[in-house]
Each structure stands twice: as structure tokens, then as C-alpha cells.
Amino acid sequence: EPEVTQTPSHQVTQMGQEVILRCVPISNHLYFYWYRQILGQKVEFLVSFYNNEISEKSEIFDDQFSVERPDGSNFTLKIRSTKLEDSAMYFCASSSTWTNEQFFGPGTRLTVL
Amino acid sequence: EDQVTQSPEALRLQEGESSSLNCSYTVSGLRGLFWYRQDPGKGPEFLFTLYSAGEEKEKERLKATLTKKESFLHITAPKPEDSATYLCAVQHQGNTPLVFGKGTRLSVIA
Numbered sequence: 001e002p003e004v005t006q007t008p009s010h011q012v013t014q015m016g017q018e019v020i021l022r023c024v025p026i027s028n029h030l031y032f033y034w035y036r037q038i039l040g041q042k043v044e045f046l047v048s049f050y051n052n053e054i055s056e057k058s059e060i061f062d063d064q065f066s067v068e069r070p071d072g073s074n075f076t077l078k079i080r081s082t083k084l085e086d087s088a089m090y091f092c093a094s095s096s097t098w099t100n101e102q103f104f105g106p107g108t109r110l111t112v113l
Numbered sequence: 114e115d116q117v118t119q120s121p122e123a124l125r126l127q128e129g130e131s132s133s134l135n136c137s138y139t140v141s142g143l144r145g146l147f148w149y150r151q152d153p154g155k156g157p158e159f160l161f162t163l164y165s166a167g168e169e170k171e172k173e174r175l176k177a178t179l180t181k182k183e184s185f186l187h188i189t190a191p192k193p194e195d196s197a198t199y200l201c202a203v204q205h206q207g208n209t210p211l212v213f214g215k216g217t218r219l220s221v222i223a
Contacts, residue, residue: 004156006156031208033210035211041215042213042214042215042216043157043200043202043211043213044213045210045211045212048208048209048210050208056209056210058210089154091156091157095208097208099162100144100145100147100162100204100207100208101147101159101162102147102159102211103159104149104156104157104158104159105156106155106156107154107155107156109154
């Protein structure tokens with residue numbers, strides 16, 4: 001069964017460093033999303049991406065964040081200068097054009113020290 | 114602003130003890146209401162989509178129902194492997210971001 005994959009599963013970084021989180025969405029999906037979940041809190045939307053551009057972004061997704069689809073399979077989230085409060089689980093999700101269901105990856109746990 | 118409130122926050126059941134989880138929502142034009150299961154340290158796993166009031170969906174011991182203001186996830190004769198956090202989310206337009214509730218943490222004791 002097709003699934004969303006994410007790498008790495010765990011990333012530890014120093015405050016101020018750049019990180020890139022990677023995702024491979026389900027192959028025939030065209031809508032891509034990033035969400036995050038701070039420990040003990042709800043899943044929060046960051047950004048959605050369709051047709052090679054951002055379609056929607058939340059207030060959390062400020063100038064420190066960027067997304068890219070560098071090739072036909074990968075979808076990345078970059079945080080330019082990490083802060084302590086960026087520590088969270090980051091989930092990638094994708095959906096197709098004919099259903100609304102969003103399928104989530106296993107997540108990347110980002111720890112900023 | 115779309116809002117989702119789930120109750121209870123935590124629920125502890127004996128194996129075989131049926132119960133229901135509640136998801137109340139306010140949304141400007143509901144496109145879909147989604148139920149997910151989340152195990153600790155994992156990503157949300159899709160369970161159901163409900164689109165209109167009166168709709169019901171079933172999967173094994175789970176049944177989801179929808180009214181104009183809330184959704185219920187009924188768990189019949191739960192087993193320990195049903196222990197997880199159950200998340201409810203709403204969407205006001207197709208292929209747009211989901212707004213999640215905080216979830217209900219379910220523990221089923223053998």
C-alpha cells in the first residue's frame with residue numbers, strides 16, 4: 001500500500017542552525033502539506049503546496065521557513081535558523097485530486113538545543 | 114475561525130466496555146470531517162471521512178457519525194490494541210488544510 005515517507009526520523013540541531021526535513025509523498029498525489037505537533041499539543045498546519053507553489057500558509061510559517069519540490073518525488077521543509085520553540089514533530093501529508101483524505105507520514109522529531 | 118473541541122481528553126475503558134468519543138466543531142461550510150488514530154511518536158493514521166449530517170461509516174469496532182454540530186466515534190467492545198489517541202479534524206474546502214482538535218487519549222485495559 002502506498003505511503004508517505006519522511007527522513008530523518010529524528011534530527012537534533014543547535015539553535016541558529018539550518019535544517020532540512022524531507023518527505024516523499026504518495027506518488028500520484030498532487031497536494032502536499034506540512035504540519036507540526038509540539039509535545040502534548042494539537043497538530044497544527046504550516047503550509048500547503050500545489051502545482052509547484054504555496055497555496056496556503058499559517059502564521060507559524062514565517063520567513064524562517066521555506067518549502068521546495070526539488071524533483072518529481074521529494075518535498076522538503078527548510079528552517080533557516082532554528083529556535084528552541086521549533087522543537088516538535090513535523091509531519092508531511094499528501095492528498096489526491098479526487099478525494100480529500102490527507103495521508104500522513106511517520107514524522108520527523110526535531111530537537112533544537 | 115474553524116474550531117474543533119474533543120471530549121473527553123482521556124478515557125480509560127475495560128476490554129469489551131463500549132463507549133463514544135465526541136468531536137464538536139464550528140466551521141464556515143463543512144467540506145469534510147476526518148477521524149484519525151495516532152499512536153505515540155507516530156503520524157496520524159486515517160480512519161474515516163464524513164461529509165454530511167446523518168452519514169455513518171464503520172470499520173471493525175469503530176463507527177463514526179456526523180450531525181450539523183458534532184461527530185461521534187463509537188467504539189464497540191474495544192480491545193487493548195485500540196489504545197491510542199483519536200484525532201478529529203475539519204476541512205472547509207476540498208484539499209485545504211485540516212484543523213485538528215486536541216484528541217482523546219483512549220486506554221483499553223485487559
